[in-house]
Amino acid sequence: MRLSAKLLIYNLLAKGLILLIFISAAPFVLKYFAVKNTDNQLREKRDEVISIIVEDGMEKFISSENPEIGFGSYNILKEEYILLELWEQGLKVDTIFVEDRILERETVTYRVYSNTFEYGGDTYILEIGRSLETIKAIERIIYNILIGTLVIFLALTFFLDTAFTEKILQPFKKIINQKISQINEPQQFSYQLIKTNTEEFKLLDNAISDMMRRIQKAFNQERIFISHASHELKTPISVLQSKVEALFSREEIGDLEMEKLLDMQMTIQQMKKTVNALLLISKVNNAQYIKTETVQINLLIEELLEEWEDYADDKEIVLALEKNDPFSFESSNESLCRMMIQNAFINALKYTPKGGKISVISTSTNSHHQVIIKDTGPGISDDLLEQVKDGIVFLKDAEKDKSGFGLQIMFKVALYLDVMVDIKSSTDGTAITFTCPIQQD
Amino acid sequence: MRVLLVEDENSLGKEIKKFLEGESFLCDWATSFAEASEDIAINPYDFILLDLGLPDGDGLDLMEEIQENQKESSIIILTARSEINDKVEGLERGADDYLSKPFSLLELKARMQAISRRKGGWNSNSLEIGNFHLDLNAKTIQFENQDIPLTAKEYKLLHFMSINKGRVLNRFQLAEHLWGDHLDDDHQSNYIDVHIKNIRKKLGEFAPTDWLQTVRGLGYKIQK
Numbered sequence: 001m002r003l004s005a006k007l008l009i010y011n012l013l014a015k016g017l018i019l020l021i022f023i024s025a026a027p028f029v030l031k032y033f034a035v036k037n038t039d040n041q042l043r044e045k046r047d048e049v050i051s052i053i054v055e056d057g058m059e060k061f062i063s064s065e066n067p068e069i070g071f072g073s074y075n076i077l078k079e080e081y082i083l084l085e086l087w088e089q090g091l092k093v094d095t096i097f098v099e100d101r102i103l104e105r106e107t108v109t110y111r112v113y114s115n116t117f118e119y120g121g122d123t124y125i126l127e128i129g130r131s132l133e134t135i136k137a138i139e140r141i142i143y144n145i146l147i148g149t150l151v152i153f154l155a156l157t158f159f160l161d162t163a164f165t166e167k168i169l170q171p172f173k174k175i176i177n178q179k180i181s182q183i184n185e186p187q188q189f190s191y192q193l194i195k196t197n198t199e200e201f202k203l204l205d206n207a208i209s210d211m212m213r214r215i216q217k218a219f220n221q222e223r224i225f226i227s228h229a230s231h232e233l234k235t236p237i238s239v240l241q242s243k244v245e246a247l248f249s250r251e252e253i254g255d256l257e258m259e260k261l262l263d264m265q266m267t268i269q270q271m272k273k274t275v276n277a278l279l280l281i282s283k284v285n286n287a288q289y290i291k292t293e294t295v296q297i298n299l300l301i302e303e304l305l306e307e308w309e310d311y312a313d314d315k316e317i318v319l320a321l322e323k324n325d326p327f328s329f330e331s332s333n334e335s336l337c338r339m340m341i342q343n344a345f346i347n348a349l350k351y352t353p354k355g356g357k358i359s360v361i362s363t364s365t366n367s368h369h370q371v372i373i374k375d376t377g378p379g380i381s382d383d384l385l386e387q388v389k390d391g392i393v394f395l396k397d398a399e400k401d402k403s404g405f406g407l408q409i410m411f412k413v414a415l416y417l418d419v420m421v422d423i424k425s426s427t428d429g430t431a432i433t434f435t436c437p438i439q440q441d
Numbered sequence: 442m443r444v445l446l447v448e449d450e451n452s453l454g455k456e457i458k459k460f461l462e463g464e465s466f467l468c469d470w471a472t473s474f475a476e477a478s479e480d481i482a483i484n485p486y487d488f489i490l491l492d493l494g495l496p497d498g499d500g501l502d503l504m505e506e507i508q509e510n511q512k513e514s515s516i517i518i519l520t521a522r523s524e525i526n527d528k529v530e531g532l533e534r535g536a537d538d539y540l541s542k543p544f545s546l547l548e549l550k551a552r553m554q555a556i557s558r559r560k561g562g563w564n565s566n567s568l569e570i571g572n573f574h575l576d577l578n579a580k581t582i583q584f585e586n587q588d589i590p591l592t593a594k595e596y597k598l599l600h601f602m603s604i605n606k607g608r609v610l611n612r613f614q615l616a617e618h619l620w621g622d623h624l625d626d627d628h629q630s631n632y633i634d635v636h637i638k639n640i641r642k643k644l645g646e647f648a649p650t651d652w653l654q655t656v657r658g659l660g661y662k663i664q665k
Contacts, residue, residue: 227522231494234521235450238543242456245546249463249608258659262611269613272543290529307594314635 003172004165011161012154019150030142034135035111039096042113045128049082050117058119062086067122078103079131087116087125098132108133171196172204179208184418185287186216219286226282233275241268277405284336284412291417295329295337297371297436301362304338304345312349318357325364329417330439336413343410344373344432351377351430364438371434379425380407442487442557443467447477447503448519449495457490460546474498481506486514488553493520493531504534515556519544545614547605554604568603570663572648575603584647594619595640598633602653602663611660637661 053061061071061084070085087093093116100107110129117124174194183189189212194205244264247253253261283289305319312319329337348358356376363370388407410432414421420435444466448454454470461468469484471477474497481489481503489507493500500518507516518531521542528539537556540549558566558577568575574583580596582589591599601618602610612633619633637653644650652664 231521234542235453238521239450239453239456241543242453242460242546245614246456246460248611255658262659265611265613268543269617306592310592310639311632311635314638 004169007165007169008158008162012158015154015157019154022150023147026143026146027139030139031135034139038111038130038135039113042096042111042128042130045082046113046115046126049084049126049128053119058124062124074103078108079134081110081127081129083125083127083129085125087123090123092116093125099129101129111135168198171198171201175201175205175208179205179212183212186212186219187287189216222282222286223288226279226286226288230275230279233279237268237271237275241265241272244268273405277409280409281405281412284409284416287416289333289336289416291331291333293332293334295332295334297327297329297337297341297369298324298362300334300338300341301360301371304342305360308345308349312358315349315352316354317349317352320357320359322359322361324360324362325369327362327364327369327436327438329369329436332417336417340410340413340417340419341371341373341434343406344434347406347410348373348375348377348430348432351375353377366438368438369436371436372431374429374431376429379427379430380423382425385423385425443485444469444488444490445477445480445484445486445514446470446490447495447500448490448492449473450492457546457549460550464550474500474503477503478506481510486511487557489514489516490549491516491518491536493518493522501531501534504531504536508535515553515560517549517552517556519549545617547601547608547610547614548618551601551604551618568600570599570603570606571650571652573644575600582644584644587647589643589647591640591643595636595643598636599640602661606663607665609656609659609662615660633661 058064063069067086070083072081072083074081093114095115096111096113098109099112100109102108109132111132112127112129114125114127117126171194178190178194189209191209191212193209194201196202196205244261248258248261248265301321301324305321309319345358345360352358352375358376359372359374361370361372361374389411411421413419414434418437420433422433422435424431424433442465444461446454446457446461446468448457448470449472451472454472458468458470466488469480469486471480474495477491477495477500480486489511491500491503491507500520504516507514516536516538518528518536518539519542520539531539538552540552566577568577572584573589575581576583577600580593580600582591582596582599597619598615601615612631615633619636637655641650641653644653654662654664656662
């Protein structure tokens with residue numbers, strides 16, 4: 001997952017979590033404050049009523065003639081009520097509670113403040129109630145405003161965070177793309193620093209450049225070593241070969257000497273192949289081949305099949321070109337590409353028994369081109385295949401006295417040409433699949 | 442034809458010189474940059490076979506002198522160095538061909554003939570083998586003006602054997618000429634037998650091919 005996405009998700013989750021906690025706790029908090037506020041208001045009302053009684057006298061509420069008839073009043077919407085009665089129970093009351101009252105067949109829940117007080121030598125009880133529906137309605141309104149504000153805040157901060165993260169991570173993305181992802185060989189690396197004012201990105205950029213300098217130095221040293229080793233190894237072989245060839249062409253040489261010379265030539269040939277294969281692998285590893293050619297894979301396959309048709313016929317092997325879609329493999333190397341496919345093909349020819357079949361399927365999709373070479377040979381054992389893939393051991397087929405450089409070269413070349421190789425092998429045969437990327441314009 | 446061989450490796454130079462003289466070339470041999478430079482300034486050459494790794498300089502640096510003094514000569518770079526840039530630079534600076542060591546002397550001869558023919562210096566653009574006529578320009582073979590369909594590899598094989606008439610060519614030499622050194626099969630030379638069989642079969646329909654001989658245990662040769 002990309003760093004910017006992670007940061008955004010983190011921001012969103014952190015804010016979302018805070019919001020969730022707030023939303024969960026908000027009703028209780030709101031209720032607490034609303035009730036507290038209501039209680040205060042009820043107390044204030046009680047004080048107001050007491051003030052009116054002190055000012056205007058009790059007569060305004062309770063008649064002195066019938067003091068047992070108390071005073072009761074509801075406002076028009078039944079949101080509030082006041083009850084004033086003579087209190088003869090002697091017990092002092094000063095409490096707030098919730099009570100349901102049935103008014104015109106409708107139950108209304110009130111927050112009630114009940115308080116006894118002395119007036120004119122008598123004790124009265126005053127109850128002031130306020131409908132909780134009103135409180136709940138206020139709670140709902142405040143709650144909705146809060147939720148709305150928070151959602152808008154979350155959405156706004158999400159977009160701001162996205163834009164800000166994109167902006168500050170821009171140099172980092174450039175470093176990753178231009179200095180790491182798009183670099184297949186050290187030669188492609190550009191030392192031009194990416195513009196940024198973030199200190200950490202500058203450090204990263206410099207660290208990558210330093211690392212690449214060291215890699216390029218090692219590559220150059222290896223290149224020089226390969227060149228020298230190549231010279232030192234090839235020159236004596238060249239001398240040997242020309243001497244043997246010179247002897248070989250002499251007519252006075254007898255059959256026995258000829259036979260010995262042929263053995264020598266075979267040994268020289270093996271040395272040449274080994275040295276060439278080792279140097280080729282080193283050069284591919286060292287990216288010493290150009291990758292600027294366009295290879296017509298379909299033509300290459302046709303040529304290969306034509307080249308080996310007679311040999312296959314002789315071995316009574318059926319060569320089937322099942323599909324050959326036209327495909328131009330760009331930014332490639334023709335001789336390496338040929339070597340890669342040819343090695344797979346020759347491997348199939350080598351191991352397919354008499355009467356067997358080799359199928360070649362070359363197909364294109366929008367994103368890639370696949371070349372599959374299937375044979376009906378005995379297959380390659382998993383152990384040997386792993387060795388070749390790992391590139392640690394040079395496979396040696398002792399039974400047939402053949403070096404295993406072919407598959408090794410095939411793998412190395414494929415890696416260099418950005419071609420994916422897949423080998424599926426069983427006792428019924430082997431299928432080697434090359435997947436070449438298609439460059440999108 | 443006069444050839445300048447620039448090669449510092451003594452035993453290799455000796456063998457190449459001997460081989461070229463055996464093929465009727467007049468061969469001068471320079472073992473150092475300075476010696477080669479002097480020869481280039483004095484004598485006219487048809488061919489310059491140039492080794493790159495010389496003890497007193499890089500063979501590539503001789504290219505300008507060659508271009509200046511030997512406008513008509515053809516250059517083949519012979520080198521054991523493996524850097525691609527050398528090959529590209531050598532060809533860009535005017536070399537006609539590039540042969541990596543170790544190479545077969547017969548391959549060298551084939552390359553020299555190909556360059557000569559390309560530049561029009563070779564006397565003939567055709568070869569006669571038995572009753573067959575090898576057209577070197579069209580890369581075809583005819584019998585009494587009738588084309589015989591050979592594959593590219595079969596033609597290349599027959600042509601290589603034709604320019605080395607009378608010489609026994611073993612399967613390794615023939616295989617190397619056809620596929621180079623990187624073909625992954627130590628038994629690739631067996632494929633040569635299949636090609637020879639097909640050549641005999643295809644040509645045999647028109648005329649006897651007893652001139653194409655199998656030298657038992659060794660290889661093949663075309664009788665002189």
